[in-house]
Amino acid sequence: MGQCFSDDLREIFEIWMRVAPVAALEEIGVDFCEISVFIAAIPLFRDGLNLWDMVSQKKLDNGFGGYRLPPILHFPKSTKRKRSPRKKHDDDQSRLFDLLVEVAGKLSSKSENSTLSPCCINGTYKKVVKRDLLCTEEAQKSETPDLLSNTVLAPEIVIKRQATYASKELPQASVPEYSEPPCLSVKSKIHDSAAGGLVVSKGGIGCFAYTDTCRSGLIRKSSVITEVEEEKAELTRVVKYEDQMTQNRSELNSMDMYCLEDPMGLDVKPPAPASSDSSAEVPVCRDYPCISPMPKHESGMEHIVHKDDDDNFSGCTLPSSTTNKVSWPTNCTGDHGKRRLSTSKYWKTATNMSKYGQISHHDPKRKAFLHGKQMCYTRQRTHRSYFKRRFFEHRSASTSNGGIFRMEVSNMHEKNNNNVKMHNPHGTDIQADGATSTKVEQSSYKSVKFSIKSFKIPELYIEIPETATVGSLKRAVMEAVTAILQGGLRVGVILQGKRVRDDNKTLCQFGISNGETLNSLGFTLEPTETQTPPSLTCSKNSHILCFNDAVEPLARIPSISLPTDQDSSAASLQPVVTTCPESDRDSVHSPADALSLDKTTENKLVLVALPATSVGALAVVPLCKPKRLELAQRRIRRPFSVAEVEALVEAVEKFGTGRSLFCLILFQMIGQSLVNAKRDHFSHLSPSIFRWRDVKLRAFDSAKHRTYVDLKDKWKTLVHTAKISPQQRRGEPVPQELLDRVLAAQAHWSQQHAKLQIKEEPVCSDPKQQLTSSSLLEET
DNA sequence: ATTAGGG
DNA sequence: CCCTAAT
Incomplete structure (x- = not known):
């Protein structure tokens, strides 16, 4: 069985040597595991060993990543790449491709016929070299990868790169001077270490990188070798399709960026009169159509920023004649007659500042808030914060657009229509009512127009039986909204991240007239009562907002109590509908699940009016909640029964724990995303991609209250239980037989897992390699 | 979305 | 069972 691939490999190797000079490696990459097999095999190959022997002799520990690999190829988009220098090698590459397919197919079928347990991937795995690490000095020298170069990929390079990768060093750090090929996105390095890959196609060999904007790709299964030609045609189609998709995607992104000015969707109704005692009468933006004269691209930044917080800023820029004004002495504003202030990015970044800046250090509330925000942002929005920070750093004085994207400081005696009052308990400094404020020297006052475009609606949690009517659901929502509004609100002022507590000082004293300061001015709506979270909403469209606005959760309304049986018996648990604005909109959860949703949605009870919009309007976004409501209830504890334990053990014996080798290979090949x-697509190729997931799916699919995390945790405790003495065990005793199986399975799978770990010491028989490897390890 | 690991 | 980080 040894010589199966000898000839193929030899040919591949030869072609490889011609096609893949070092200078081109950074573009080629070796994420494609067949390639890495070959690379890893090179030193041994030279010694006359063939791949299969190496596999069976476990001599490929250091770098082998393709054994048992199904013939999955990846054909990503590769449009913008210039391939002209490579045209000559089309034949070589074409041949290489064919060979890869063929060898992969043979490998795959070979492994299928192997005696290995189907549940146990018995191979060794070494993390495949990342293309990011494939840069060498040679690569730096040659600006244009010269495929005709005679430089070849030497084994030492392979080892070095593997070592580098094993050290987890940042790719950028290892090759700082390397100038990227245009086709590569820096993002891919930053955001997705597992992204990137090798393209092996009829069209040539190249690398790709997954990025936020270019994450196209397709996984192809090409097990039938005789269908290569068909594959070719298909590939062409695929590539075209992917191109199309990517283009569409770009367009969509553009839409995302730019469509927030939708006049229809953005206008906001006046706040509900329900604003209780109106310790805060909230500024109102009237339903002026929002028609932006600005070219879209000029305001794109702002819109991006908008999206950052999932703020659906509604509202519009009001004509000056109707803009609400807040006035203060002119002398505070300097001599700008009309000052164009930074647009939303400044506001927003200022917001960002206040969110993450000084504000959090002293005020426990802020801390709570910050905590919450971190949770929220950590979830999915890291890159957004990144954008915001970028914008903040790049804030350059009012270079931005004119038109409506500004906040004006205008003369007080402009006709104004003060339908907004920034209520101040002491009523001294902020007056939206022009009539009262104009009596002070008009000439020395200038007014600032504010409009608050929208208010965030607190997240509403509603539990309602699935048998309930829509009408009752509406009532439930109404109750929740009402509950929010009952608390009453007051307004707080946030300046440069700090709460302004002294109500008697003037705006001048705080420098609020200063444009810079204005950037960081914000208003908070805080509940006067602690437990009832406040909200500003308009009754008319509140439900729309509740369900459709991707708003930051403001508060968790104590669930409208339902006769849910919190007591054990899962059968009696009634499903509930959880109306969660973010993601679980249409999910049905068990009560426990619904409760568990809370973990990320707490502690934002304060509405903040923050200057954040490109139209110079104030937006109200959540800041924090005054008091940390009780944490989301823990799910009900449901101890595992012996039967469950048995099922778990059985499943783990079958599927194993953790990620499979196959999974890791796939990560390397096509990226985790x-x-x-x-x-x-892989379920039929491997027993399990995500093992805990499969354990859950196959063994506990009907147990809705058991998540894969639960199962993983249970396994953890089971292992622990099995290791301790029976006297130390608590709870329902687990049969020793089961515990023994637990230990056995754990031992087996942890051993398997250990094989996947990157070995620090090369196992290669070649002593030269060991030397090189270890010395290079030191280097990193 | 999943896993790993600490609490 | 929760939480978080990493992937």
């Missing part, structure tokens, strides 16, 4: 997205 794609593996996630396409995981179902």
Whole structure:
């Protein structure tokens, strides 16, 4: 069985040597695991060993990543790449591709016929070299990868790169001077270490990188070698399709960026009169159509920023004649007659500042808030924060657009229509009522127009039986909204991240007239009562907002109590509908699940009016909640029964724990995101991609209250239980037989897992390699 | 979306 | 069972 691939490999190797000079490696990459097999095999290959022997002799520990690999190829988009220098090698590459397919197919079928347990991937795995690490001095020298170069990929390079990768050193750090090929996105390095890959196609060999904007790709299964030609045609289509998709995606992104000015969707109704005692009468933006004269691209930044907080800023820029004004002495504003202030990015970044800046250090509330925000942002929005920070750093004075994207400081005696009052308990400094404020020297006052474009609606949690009527659901929502409004609100002022507590000082004293300061001026709406979270909403469209606005959760309304049986018996638990604005909109959860949703949605009870919009309007976004409501209730504890334990043990014995080798290979090949997205495509290729997930799916699918995390945790405790003496164990005793199986399975799978770990010491028989490897390890 | 690991 | 980081 040894010589199966000898000839193929030899040919591949030869072609490889011609096609893949070092200078081109950074573009080629070796994420493609067959390639890495070959690379890893090179030193041994030279010694006359063939791949299969190496596999069976476990001599490929250091770098082998393709054994048992199904013939999955990846054909990503590769449009913008210039391939002209490579044209000559089309034949070589074409041949290489064919060979890869063929060898992969043979490998795959070979492994299928192997005696290995189907549940146990018995191979060794070494993390495949990342393309990011493939840069060498040679690569730096040659600006244009010269495929005709005679430089070849030497084994030492492989080892070095593997070592580098094993050290987890940042790719950028290892090759700082390397100037990227245009086709590569820096983002891919930053955001997705597992992203990137090698393209092996009829069209040539190249690398790709997954980025936020270019994450296209397709996983192809090409097990039938004789269908290569068909594959070719298909590939062409695929590439075209991917191109199309990417283009569409770009357009969509553009839409995302630019469509927030939608006049229809953005106008906001006046706040509900329900604003109780109106300790805060909230500024209102009337329903003026919002028509931006600005070219879209000029305001794109602002819109991006808008999206950052999932703020659906509604509202509009009001004509000056109707803009609400807040006035203060002119001398505070300097001599700008009309000052164009920074647009939303400044506001927003200022907001960001206040969110993350000084504000958090002293005020426990802020801390709570910050905590919450961190949770929220950590979830999915890291890059957004990144954008915001970027914008903040790049804030350059009022270079931005004119038109409506500004906040004006205008003369007080302009006709104004003060339908907004920034209520101040002491009523001294902020007056929106022009009539009262104009009596002070008009000439020395200038007014600032504010409009608050929208208010965030607190997240509403509503539990309602699935048998309930829509009408009752509406009533439930109404109750929740009402509950929010009952608390009453007051307004706080946030200046440069700090709460302004002294109500008697003037705006001048705080320098609020200063444009810079204005950037960081914000208003908070805080509940006067602690437990009832406040909200500003308009009764008319509140439900729309509640369900459609991707708003930051403001508060968790104590669930409208339902006769849910919180007591054990899962059968009696009634499903509930959780109306969660973010993601679980249409999910049905068990009560426990619904409760568990709370973990990220607490502690934002304060509405903040923050200057954040490109139209110079104030937006109200959540800041924090005054008092940390009780944490989201823990899920009900449901001890595992012996039967469950048995099922778990059985499943783990079958599937194993953790990620499979196959999974890791896939990560290398196509990136984790794609593996996630396409995981179902692999289900028939490997016993399990995500093992805990499969354990859950196959063994506990009907147990809705058991998540894969639960199962993983239970396994953890089971292992622990099995290791301790029976006297130390608590709870329902687990049969020793089961515990023994637990230990056995754990031992087996942890051993398997250990094989996947990057070995620090090369196992290669070649002593030269060891030397090189270890010395290079020191280097990193 | 999943896993790893500490609490 | 929760939480978080990493992937």
